[in-house]
Amino acid sequence: MDREAVETFKERAAGVETRVLEVPDLRAALDAALAIAAAAPPVALLPTVPGGSPPAPGPKALAAPGLAPDDLAYLSGRALAAGVEVVSQGLRSRLAGLEAAFTVATLGLAETGTCVLEGETEDARLASMLCETHVVGLRKRDIVRGAAEGLAFLERALARENNVVSFISGASRTSDIERVLTLGVHGPLSLVALLIED
Amino acid sequence: MDHKPPSRGRLDRRPRDFHGSLREALADSFLRETLDRFADQYKANRAAVFEGLPERELIARVSAMKDGALGRIEELYGDFAAKARAKGLIVHRAKTAAEAASLISDIATRAGAKNVIKSKSMTAEEIGLNEALAAAGCDVAETDLGEWIIQLRHEAPSHMVLPAIHLSRHQVAEEFQRVTKAPQDGDIGRLVKVARRELRPRFAQADMAVTGANFAVADSGTLGLCTNEGNARLALTLPRVRVSLLGLDKLVPTAADALSILRVLPRNATAQPITTYVSWLAGATPGQTAHAVFLDNGRTGLLADAKCREALRCVRCGACANVCPVYRFVGGHRMGYVYIGAIGLILTYFFHGKGRAEDLIGNCVGCEACKDVCAAGIDLTGIISEIRARISDANGAPATSTLLSLVMPNRRLFHGLLKLARLAQKPVTKGAYVRHLPAILSGDHGFKALPAMADRPFRDAWPEIEAQDLGPKAGPRVALMSGCAQDFVYPAHLEAAVRLIRAKGGRALFPMDQGCCGLPLTMMGERKAALRAARANLLAFSRAAGDYVTGLCPSCLNQMKNRYPALFADDPVLGPLAQGLARRLMDFSSLLAGPLGYGPGDLSDSGLRVAYHSPCHLGRGLGVTGPPRRLVALAGRYLPTPGEDVCCGFGGTYSLRFPEISKALMDKKLDGLAASGADLLVTDCPGCVLQLGGGEEVRDKKIPVRHLSEFLALNLKTP
Ligand code: SF4
Ligand code: SF4
Numbered sequence: 001m002d003r004e005a006v007e008t009f010k011e012r013a014a015g016v017e018t019r020v021l022e023v024p025d026l027r028a029a030l031d032a033a034l035a036i037a038a039a040a041p042p043v044a045l046l047p048t049v050p051g052g053s054p055p056a057p058g059p060k061a062l063a064a065p066g067l068a069p070d071d072l073a074y075l076s077g078r079a080l081a082a083g084v085e086v087v088s089q090g091l092r093s094r095l096a097g098l099e100a101a102f103t104v105a106t107l108g109l110a111e112t113g114t115c116v117l118e119g120e121t122e123d124a125r126l127a128s129m130l131c132e133t134h135v136v137g138l139r140k141r142d143i144v145r146g147a148a149e150g151l152a153f154l155e156r157a158l159a160r161e162n163n164v165v166s167f168i169s170g171a172s173r174t175s176d177i178e179r180v181l182t183l184g185v186h187g188p189l190s191l192v193a194l195l196i197e198d
Numbered sequence: 199m200d201h202k203p204p205s206r207g208r209l210d211r212r213p214r215d216f217h218g219s220l221r222e223a224l225a226d227s228f229l230r231e232t233l234d235r236f237a238d239q240y241k242a243n244r245a246a247v248f249e250g251l252p253e254r255e256l257i258a259r260v261s262a263m264k265d266g267a268l269g270r271i272e273e274l275y276g277d278f279a280a281k282a283r284a285k286g287l288i289v290h291r292a293k294t295a296a297e298a299a300s301l302i303s304d305i306a307t308r309a310g311a312k313n314v315i316k317s318k319s320m321t322a323e324e325i326g327l328n329e330a331l332a333a334a335g336c337d338v339a340e341t342d343l344g345e346w347i348i349q350l351r352h353e354a355p356s357h358m359v360l361p362a363i364h365l366s367r368h369q370v371a372e373e374f375q376r377v378t379k380a381p382q383d384g385d386i387g388r389l390v391k392v393a394r395r396e397l398r399p400r401f402a403q404a405d406m407a408v409t410g411a412n413f414a415v416a417d418s419g420t421l422g423l424c425t426n427e428g429n430a431r432l433a434l435t436l437p438r439v440r441v442s443l444l445g446l447d448k449l450v451p452t453a454a455d456a457l458s459i460l461r462v463l464p465r466n467a468t469a470q471p472i473t474t475y476v477s478w479l480a481g482a483t484p485g486q487t488a489h490a491v492f493l494d495n496g497r498t499g500l501l502a503d504a505k506c507r508e509a510l511r512c513v514r515c516g517a518c519a520n521v522c523p524v525y526r527f528v529g530g531h532r533m534g535y536v537y538i539g540a541i542g543l544i545l546t547y548f549f550h551g552k553g554r555a556e557d558l559i560g561n562c563v564g565c566e567a568c569k570d571v572c573a574a575g576i577d578l579t580g581i582i583s584e585i586r587a588r589i590s591d592a593n594g595a596p597a598t599s600t601l602l603s604l605v606m607p608n609r610r611l612f613h614g615l616l617k618l619a620r621l622a623q624k625p626v627t628k629g630a631y632v633r634h635l636p637a638i639l640s641g642d643h644g645f646k647a648l649p650a651m652a653d654r655p656f657r658d659a660w661p662e663i664e665a666q667d668l669g670p671k672a673g674p675r676v677a678l679m680s681g682c683a684q685d686f687v688y689p690a691h692l693e694a695a696v697r698l699i700r701a702k703g704g705r706a707l708f709p710m711d712q713g714c715c716g717l718p719l720t721m722m723g724e725r726k727a728a729l730r731a732a733r734a735n736l737l738a739f740s741r742a743a744g745d746y747v748t749g750l751c752p753s754c755l756n757q758m759k760n761r762y763p764a765l766f767a768d769d770p771v772l773g774p775l776a777q778g779l780a781r782r783l784m785d786f787s788s789l790l791a792g793p794l795g796y797g798p799g800d801l802s803d804s805g806l807r808v809a810y811h812s813p814c815h816l817g818r819g820l821g822v823t824g825p826p827r828r829l830v831a832l833a834g835r836y837l838p839t840p841g842e843d844v845c846c847g848f849g850g851t852y853s854l855r856f857p858e859i860s861k862a863l864m865d866k867k868l869d870g871l872a873a874s875g876a877d878l879l880v881t882d883c884p885g886c887v888l889q890l891g892g893g894e895e896v897r898d899k900k901i902p903v904r905h906l907s908e909f910l911a912l913n914l915k916t917p
Contacts, residue, residue: 046398112472158418167476172428176344187428
């Protein structure tokens, strides 16, 4: 683990309004994501047909596509107790929005506080855009200094067929009206990076 | 509402009355204030985001990489197409804008796509895609917030990165009120939420998405895309058909090359270390039909154009508009057609034709601020001059310009005329300024007093001046380039320079057969005349002895040092002479602070608070910023003022052609000066002295403006 890179990551991520938390392992990260979803204000659901009204509110939801079956089982058990719905697939039916989403990054780029998500499925991409809070799990040992260090990874990833790689640095933002920075234009209103120790 | 929508719509981008439209823009106080604030903040934020990084090196890497890629663009296109096709992407190539537009509408028709969403793409603007899709029966929604706003208003973008920067929150609220049929206030957070709510159904219903791309990585068939809002990420995911439209110039060999651009692009564009989202799509994605359309539309033609091809290095960061003093005053609708800023002037000529570029190209004052900041190190000012020359060659220059172009390279004739002009001005001069302007120059041109021609030009006084000091010298021999302005209007500046050279044991030389450096002719697009003037001058200085060549007009020096070598690059005789001259040439302040050794103790303290204006061609052209400020501090209290390096608006004949803009630039400077509490403004260019001194002359509280040479000579301890 490159400690200096981890420290730089924390500092730069904070610089783009990413909240950074530290957790011991993946299960703890799932707990944290669940807690964030449970504590979130109810999502402002959006209409999905022009001129239509938003759907009726349901229970709070946490999207968590792409988890290993045992991790998903663990999360679902915890979520049941917390009264939170876990959505692991079929995100197309949730275009009106949901409270939070949890996905795991493959790499962190310290220089820019960037989470790199690789091999994203449609569900993973949608989850990260439809939620109001995007929670990204990132292992500390996967944090490298900058894009130059990440290059070998990127080259390998892009050589693969039909691969989608995304660099995400902060929440969806715009400065299009009078150049005032505003978060949450089409995607998440906030980004949380959970740095995983092991 | 005090703000009128600009006169340019999507279908009629070019205002009919260009000067009228400039005046309208200048009168638009919201636009002026917004762009002013933007310019100041951009500068500070950009400096901060590059801090600790080797900015020049990063830019040099981009420019070398792009040159390499452009040199083998066909090969890269072939590689990309092969790799991407193997990964399921359907790759097309379009020769013209019309071809690309119909290609994309055909894709929509064949797919039965009715609802189309777009993420921001300047290339789509270039080909008029929205109109084409609408004609094919599609309902098109822009999803980038700024693009959506201007789509609702039926306008064109006024900035390549911030398309709606010309609009206030109230105008946006008004528009949103119309769309939602509900009252909207000017709260920006709430307005952004309106867009989130209104556009989500458009994403949900979309059959097809059209996006741009920032990179096409050849060795893996990958498209790379930068956005902040995340709209492209949604757009690329939801619809069953996606189309990426991009210029051939977006091809790069490898991911490493794309990353080299990514290190500069967001920093230069919006002073961000990176955009929020960077998406890399290697080939198609499961469940979608994915197309890439590569556009030529003049690009391969530009590639074959040795003098201008480096314009294709452009990565569309928009910085050349951000720093452009003219953009700052008139906005993007008058500083471009589709593409905006310095690169906009250039690409309009190559992509949209001479007719559209004619008015625009004259807009540039030649300050080089764009060239200095360009993410790809493009010589934007040089290419603008080249285009100006081509347009004027093709059109036959207007009568005044042709007359001047005949006269200026002919030193005797020109100087004779200047002397005549002095006689002609007699009845109207009063002291050092022309009091009542002749009719042809009044009206728009009355914003500054024009200086009177000197009674005796420097060249006529030279034999006497030379005779005063013929003894042996220990110091360097310095050949003086007088420049037309100093020779005929400000000979006192040159006399002061001679005193300063002599005070340190140097010898001043004045080659009598020197003439105009050629820059004013270049600015008028008079290529042949400029070349004749340059040749005459080059020969005069090459014949003259002298360890150094210097002058008091940085525009002349910049022309001689940075343009002559390129001008004569193919000439076996003049080429080496031009390089030799460039080596001997040193700006005046560097000469004083360096070889002549001016330092503490040589000058007495004037006791004045002195502000400094950095001339464009000195600060940026010759890259000299430290020495003049250090010299000022030797004889006064140097008082830094904001925007010291922003153009004063003179630009030679520019102030005659675009008096509205010239005045706006000047007023901004002088207002800042008045607020600073300075006793004196020092600068080191006769054009700036003419502009700013003339401007002060018509103000109530006049702050004197002096050339550096005069200021220093006045405070010499040993006169
Ligand atoms: S040289 Fe100056 S005025 Fe001309 S385009 Fe560049 S920044 Fe604008
Ligand atoms: S010309 Fe240079 S500064 Fe202007 S947009 Fe292109 S890369 Fe940026």
